[in-house]
Amino acid sequence: MGELGWKIGGDQGEGIDSTGDVVATVACRLGYHIYGYKSFSSRIKGGHTHYKVRIADHPVRAASPHSEVLVALTQETIDKNVAEVRSGGAVVADAAFSPALPEGSKLTLISIPMAQIARQIGNPLTRNMVAVGASVALLHLPMEAFSAYVAEKFAAKGEQTVRQNLSALQEGHAAALAQMPDGLAMQLPKVAPSKRLLITGNQAVALGAVRAGCRIMAAYPITPATDIMEQLVTLLPRFGGVVCQMEDEIAAITLVVGASYAGVRAMTATSGPGFSLMQEGMGLAASAEVPAVIVDCQRAGPSTGMPTKNEQSDIMAAIFGGHGGAARVVLAPGTPEQAYRDIGHAFNLAESYHLPVIVASDLSLGEWLQTIDDLPLSDISIERGPLVSAAELEAPDAAFSRYQVTASGVSPRSLPGQAKGQYLATGVEHLPSGKVSEDPKNRQLEMDKRERKLVTLSQLECGTEYVGPKQPDLLVITFGSTVGPVDEAIAMAESSASVGRLQIRRLWPFPTSEVLLAAAAAGAILFVEQNAQGQLSQLAEMSGLHHPRTTHLRRYDGTLFLPAEILSAIMSGRQLATTEGVS
Amino acid sequence: MAETITLADIKTDEKSWWCPGCGDFGVLAALQKAVVDLQIAPHQMVMVAGIGCSGKIGNYINSYNIHVVHGRTLPTAMGVKLANRGLTVLAVGGDGDGFAIGMGHFIHACRRNVDVTYLTMDNHIYGLTKGQNSPTSDRGAKVKTAPEGSIEAPVRPLQMALASGATWVGQGFSSNQAELVELIKSAIGHRGFSFLNVISPCVTYNKVNTYAWYKEVLHTLKADAAYRTDDRQAAMGRAMETEELVTGLLFEDRDAVAYEDQVAGYRDEPLTEQSLDLSAAEWEDVLAELR
Numbered sequence: 047m048g049e050l051g052w053k054i055g056g057d058q059g060e061g062i063d064s065t066g067d068v069v070a071t072v073a074c075r076l077g078y079h080i081y082g083y084k085s086f087s088s089r090i091k092g093g094h095t096h097y098k099v100r101i102a103d104h105p106v107r108a109a110s111p112h113s114e115v116l117v118a119l120t121q122e123t124i125d126k127n128v129a130e131v132r133s134g135g136a137v138v139a140d141a142a143f144s145p146a147l148p149e150g151s152k153l154t155l156i157s158i159p160m161a162q163i164a165r166q167i168g169n170p171l172t173r174n175m176v177a178v179g180a181s182v183a184l185l186h187l188p189m190e191a192f193s194a195y196v197a198e199k200f201a202a203k204g205e206q207t208v209r210q211n212l213s214a215l216q217e218g219h220a221a222a223l224a225q226m227p228d229g230l231a232m233q234l235p236k237v238a239p240s241k242r243l244l245i246t247g248n249q250a251v252a253l254g255a256v257r258a259g260c261r262i263m264a265a266y267p268i269t270p271a272t273d274i275m276e277q278l279v280t281l282l283p284r285f286g287g288v289v290c291q292m293e294d295e296i297a298a299i300t301l302v303v304g305a306s307y308a309g310v311r312a313m314t315a316t317s318g319p320g321f322s323l324m325q326e327g328m329g330l331a332a333s334a335e336v337p338a339v340i341v342d343c344q345r346a347g348p349s350t351g352m353p354t355k356n357e358q359s360d361i362m363a364a365i366f367g368g369h370g371g372a373a374r375v376v377l378a379p380g381t382p383e384q385a386y387r388d389i390g391h392a393f394n395l396a397e398s399y400h401l402p403v404i405v406a407s408d409l410s411l412g413e414w415l416q417t418i419d420d421l422p423l424s425d426i427s428i429e430r431g432p433l434v435s436a437a438e439l440e441a442p443d444a445a446f447s448r449y450q451v452t453a454s455g456v457s458p459r460s461l462p463g464q465a466k467g468q469y470l471a472t473g474v475e476h477l478p479s480g481k482v483s484e485d486p487k488n489r490q491l492e493m494d495k496r497e498r499k500l501v502t503l504s505q506l507e508c509g510t511e512y513v514g515p516k517q518p519d520l521l522v523i524t525f526g527s528t529v530g531p532v533d534e535a536i537a538m539a540e541s542s543a544s545v546g547r548l549q550i551r552r553l554w555p556f557p558t559s560e561v562l563l564a565a566a567a568a569g570a571i572l573f574v575e576q577n578a579q580g581q582l583s584q585l586a587e588m589s590g591l592h593h594p595r596t597t598h599l600r601r602y603d604g605t606l607f608l609p610a611e612i613l614s615a616i617m618s619g620r621q622l623a624t625t626e627g628v629s
Numbered sequence: 630m631a632e633t634i635t636l637a638d639i640k641t642d643e644k645s646w647w648c649p650g651c652g653d654f655g656v657l658a659a660l661q662k663a664v665v666d667l668q669i670a671p672h673q674m675v676m677v678a679g680i681g682c683s684g685k686i687g688n689y690i691n692s693y694n695i696h697v698v699h700g701r702t703l704p705t706a707m708g709v710k711l712a713n714r715g716l717t718v719l720a721v722g723g724d725g726d727g728f729a730i731g732m733g734h735f736i737h738a739c740r741r742n743v744d745v746t747y748l749t750m751d752n753h754i755y756g757l758t759k760g761q762n763s764p765t766s767d768r769g770a771k772v773k774t775a776p777e778g779s780i781e782a783p784v785r786p787l788q789m790a791l792a793s794g795a796t797w798v799g800q801g802f803s804s805n806q807a808e809l810v811e812l813i814k815s816a817i818g819h820r821g822f823s824f825l826n827v828i829s830p831c832v833t834y835n836k837v838n839t840y841a842w843y844k845e846v847l848h849t850l851k852a853d854a855a856y857r858t859d860d861r862q863a864a865m866g867r868a869m870e871t872e873e874l875v876t877g878l879l880f881e882d883r884d885a886v887a888y889e890d891q892v893a894g895y896r897d898e899p900l901t902e903q904s905l906d907l908s909a910a911e912w913e914d915v916l917a918e919l920r
Contacts, residue, residue, distance in 0.1 A: 075920070243919045253915065259905025262711055264704070281915065283894025286903055288711055293737040297704035300697060304677065304708025307695050308716070309901040312708065330698050423912045428905055461901065462693040462709065462716055465672045470687055472696035481643060482688060 049102030056119030059091035065174040066097030074244040077237035081106040082415035107530030109606040172214035179218025247411035250382035252277035254389030261287035262312035264301035270409040271343040274315040295320035299327030309461035315341035328402040332372035334471040337396035343412040355604030356409040359577035376554040380529035390426030397431035411527035432458040439466040447478040455498030509557020514546025521568035525550040535612035558589040569623030570595035652829030655803030663813035677706040679722025683750035700731030703738040713899040724751040728764040739793035743888040752831035760834035796885035797823035799878040850877030
């Protein structure tokens, strides 16, 4: 197995993102697996930023601590990142800032007058394309693939722009070749070209929504969820749908409630602070039994926290955030494929159970590019849930009761426009007919009815995904994007056969029996999650998981989990499994 | 031929929760009359009601009703309308619901121009929480939360709507049924956002802005034959001069284009009627951009 790390760094606003996208996209087309991630801050211009592309001949789902090639557009890029470049690696820098490696560095410095070349070409914006050309030389990737992509990417901007970018690519390539010492051999294993998708979790969410028949999306821009809205702005009009940019998240969730009440599949997407604002609206959806799909692409909190950094710290808010105890479902995808399927699942659950379904994604999943095989149309089916028919409403003895008490807790709904289906949907406690009522007996019946949906839901399988032996020495329990680095860590473990991984796919209702069964078979447990409180382990404890040999690995400093650090926690966890006398 | 809609069709058997003499009875009566006059089938109408005394209006109208959280009628109504543009959509609520907690939505609804009618029942007081200061309470009004008299300038809803781009702005008085019915019909008929503020006295907690007081100070635009309803600036002037103690249609822009008529790709057929399924070819087109 082979892989290389390529990183570009510079000041924010210097086209770092689109440059990284070029390398990632072409490498994906060539048949490599990609994990592309960025470090950025909550500002538009200035400040150091970098984008790293892991290029491998095998699936990659996590960040890596190393690079082979560092492209530096500023000296700060070198100073801050040179330590991660492996020996034998190279730094490609713009000669314009007279780049210097730290004293004693054995790395190769390839200094190319990128800005100058771009000016000579007649388009200063092509500077980064010079850097791409140089990178292609260093990574020993075929130039034709890059030329073809560049021609395609800039086609809409006219022939001149295409020509300029192709020149930049070629000149960068030639300049690097001229300076490369003989021994500098960074080579990836050959792979066959692929039709894989290069996608972020946010894109997968948007695609899942379109596939699932979502036709109204309302949101307020917020990092890192905005992409979902932007993707849907281009996708939904093709299918008659609409994206509404609202004045705040309260408007977004209540618009979703209105649209869903009227019978359209509608969703919103937000992150921490916006999610807090949606709590009351979600309570309304739960009480009035209106379907609603909410994506919370989590970021570091509380309050404004670190808006551009990953965290998984909203899960308690997702489950228990609203006042009054309101029934809701919380799903937690960890990969783009799961995000895609979860959105489809979320709409089906919301419409089958008439309640809010939260898809708790996170920044790493939402924003970082990954290669995936496909998003099959058939992975999502559309189930609209119990709807009362015209015949039932028109029957001579019909007495439609929207909130009829049922064994499952779900009662068929009518949709506005259906004759004789009129009812009052309200967040006020109500009788089966919808009429408001404070009658104690009725209150209990209706509250129990709504709560019963969770009982029904908790019996659905697929609350977890397990990979590993029947009786692992160590069971790693995790959720969300953290599953990527966990899986890589387990693969790195010497005797990975004795380690199991349990991904919690449905955070609420908590898949208690699945988790307890898996835990009972394990010698020890390691919770890996990205929040300070250990929210996942608290949930598991609440649900009755008390394993005597439990350890925790938590990260909440805004940086990404690296497989290596999880590996060392796995090693210690396994040791604990064989320790005597723990109780 | 469709059956004729009568008052009996639009009423529910729910007993009223309002105090005897409440202005909201007049609003309810006028709304029911207007709906019958317009022959809107109960199942083709959605009322989105807010929180407060006025928000209970949905309990008494046999249409599709959704009673939402405080202040959020307008985005909910927008959602309903976009989902099914074939429906008649009304948002209703009080002065607290619309001009305090819901003010942000009010302004944005005005500038968006979705085809929704917003009917507010304005009594210058918080009734259901028993007599606190409202955003439309007059300066100096002695209320529970301002025992020495309100020190805040009142919100002027008509001017706010005019300044925010509303394309139909009017005001009615719950005692003047004939005028109110006509205003509601005109507001519902307007293609775009219509804002109708209705003065609806609170007989329990507002002892200043009473029926008698309003009858004294209100004047109707009907009495002014020269008044033109197509001039936003004139409407603003009239609202300022009268301190909004005026009833009638202040402004309407008959050429305004509703939000839903401007949304790219949005079709005439209601979204609720459209198929959700995608063909394999359509799906491959979508994915091709990511390969």
